[in-house]
Amino acid sequence: MFKDLDPILHSQLRLAVMSLLIGLKEAEFTYIKEKTKSTAGNLSVQIQKLKDAGYITVEKQFKDNYPLTTCKITSQGIKAFEQYVKALQQYLHVK
Amino acid sequence: MKPEQVMTEQESFSIIQRMINAAKQEQKDNGMGWIIWGWMLFTVSILTVLNIRFSWFQTFAFWNAFGICSILLLIAGVIKKYYSKKKNDVQTYYNDLFKLLNIGFFISLSFIIIAINKGVGIVFGFALLINLYAFWMLIYGAASNFKPSIIAAFITWGLAFAGLFVTSVEMIMYIQAAAALIGYIIPGHMANKAYKQHSSV
Numbered sequence: 001m002f003k004d005l006d007p008i009l010h011s012q013l014r015l016a017v018m019s020l021l022i023g024l025k026e027a028e029f030t031y032i033k034e035k036t037k038s039t040a041g042n043l044s045v046q047i048q049k050l051k052d053a054g055y056i057t058v059e060k061q062f063k064d065n066y067p068l069t070t071c072k073i074t075s076q077g078i079k080a081f082e083q084y085v086k087a088l089q090q091y092l093h094v095k
Numbered sequence: 096m097k098p099e100q101v102m103t104e105q106e107s108f109s110i111i112q113r114m115i116n117a118a119k120q121e122q123k124d125n126g127m128g129w130i131i132w133g134w135m136l137f138t139v140s141i142l143t144v145l146n147i148r149f150s151w152f153q154t155f156a157f158w159n160a161f162g163i164c165s166i167l168l169l170i171a172g173v174i175k176k177y178y179s180k181k182k183n184d185v186q187t188y189y190n191d192l193f194k195l196l197n198i199g200f201f202i203s204l205s206f207i208i209i210a211i212n213k214g215v216g217i218v219f220g221f222a223l224l225i226n227l228y229a230f231w232m233l234i235y236g237a238a239s240n241f242k243p244s245i246i247a248a249f250i251t252w253g254l255a256f257a258g259l260f261v262t263s264v265e266m267i268m269y270i271q272a273a274a275a276l277i278g279y280i281i282p283g284h285m286a287n288k289a290y291k292q293h294s295s296v
Contacts, residue, residue: 005107012102012110019111023118025191028184035117085111091104 005091008053009084013038013046018081021056021073029069047071055080122189123293124239126286133279135161140272147265154264155217162208169201192238200231221267222258225274229255232278243282251278 009015016036021027033043047069050056055077059070073081102110142157204227211220229251236244254274258267 010102010107012106015102015107016110016114019114020118023115023187024121025186025188027186031184035114088104088107092108 005087006080006084008049008055009080011046013042014050015084017043017046017050017071018055018073018077021071022078022081024073026070026072029071032071050077053077053080118187120293121185121187122239123290124286125290126283128283129279130283130287133275133283135164136275137272137280140268140275144265144268144272147268189238193235196231196234196238200227203227217264218258218261218267221271222255225251225258225271226255228274228278232282236282241282241286243285244278247278247282 009018013036016038017032020032020035029040029043029047032038032047033040036043038046047056047058051058055074057072057074059072061068061070139157139161143155146152146157147154204224207215207220207223207227210223211217215223229248232244232251233248236242236246236248251274254270254277258270261267261270
């Protein structure tokens with residue numbers, strides 16, 4: 001019996017963000033944008049979706065008069081990511 | 096990268112792998128810190144042996160200078176970091192661990208140096224310092240999965256034990272120099288080479 005792939009994670013940019021954050025304590029928006037090679041607008045929308053799902057926390061503050069957005073994966077996000085990878089492995093073993 | 100584009104399972108795996116590798120880059124150490132630290136320890140140990148042989152200055156003059164230089168470098172580093180405009184746009188658990196490990200290392204180092212000055216004994220005190228270097232190397236090697244540091248840690252511990260059985264300052268200085276070479280300089284250069292190779296890919 002195959003598990004459905006989590007639709008929140010089964011998207012290129014959201015998966016990239018989660019895969020990046022899983023190995024880090026926290027990362028700034030600019031860093032994620034650079035590593036995922038995405039546009040600011042696109043990334044903002046996807047980050048908001050991950051935040052709404054409870055997979056990441058987003059902290060907004062100001063540093064030297066510039067806005068600073070920091071993202072951090074939650075324990076719920078880690079669990080969802082692990083389940084997603086497990087489900088992926090199941091699919092790949094069959095093919 | 097497009098947000099809602101349909102992906103195959105292989106594409107998903109490829110994204111995961113690429114991003115995890117990108118995050119791993121943040122955990123690479125160029126080894127320069129311990130190359131500098133290792134050469135400083137090595138040079139001072141050898142200069143102390145020469146100083147004993149040729150009686151240039153008071154026996155531990157080079158170690159006193161080393162202590163002053165280390166404190167000045169530490170202060171300069173803290174000031175530089177405080178005023179640095181460079182953004183720290185990512186934080187890793189690995190870097191946090193090493194920040195605390197290094198703080199612990201320097202507190203223990205200071206503890207032993209004070210103990211030496213309080214009468215623990217020069218030779219015994221240096222054996223304790225070498226033992227501390229080995230402990231740092233083991234944790235560093237294990238946390239960063241860097242085998243040369245783990246091997247160096249056990250060799251350095253061997254040197255620390257040997258240090259307990261010598262009686263002359265000259266001999267413990269040779270052991271200290273060997274520990275700096277095996278424990279810091281050689282693995283440091285290996286880490287630096289690996290870092291350069293990885294960065295150029």
